Amino acid sequence: MEKPVKEVQMQFTRRVPLFEHVCPVCDTTFQGAKIAVYCSVKCRKAAAWQRHGKEYNANRKKGAE
Ligand SMILES: [Zn+2]
Numbered sequence: 001m002e003k004p005v006k007e008v009q010m011q012f013t014r015r016v017p018l019f020e021h022v023c024p025v026c027d028t029t030f031q032g033a034k035i036a037v038y039c040s041v042k043c044r045k046a047a048a049w050q051r052h053g054k055e056y057n058a059n060r061k062k063g064a065e
Contacts, residue, residue, distance in 0.1 A: 018031040023039035025046050030039040038044040049056070 016033050019034050019036070020029060021032050021036055021039075022029050023037075023043050025038060025043035028039045030036075032039075038047060
């Protein structure tokens with residue numbers, strides 16, 4: 001038998017302070033959370049591709065065989 005539980009509805013608002021950053025991919029100044037590095041998902045993916053593109057391609061080829 002399951003333990004009895006009490007359900008409580010909650011709502012949160014997190015206030016995240018914004019900091020000025022410069023995107024290393026497109027050199028755009030943007031505001032983001034303290035740990036933000038890239039201005040957009042597009043730039044984040046571009047950077048990941050620059051770092052790991054060869055691995056990604058190698059894995060792709062492996063998967064295709
Ligand atoms: Zn960018």
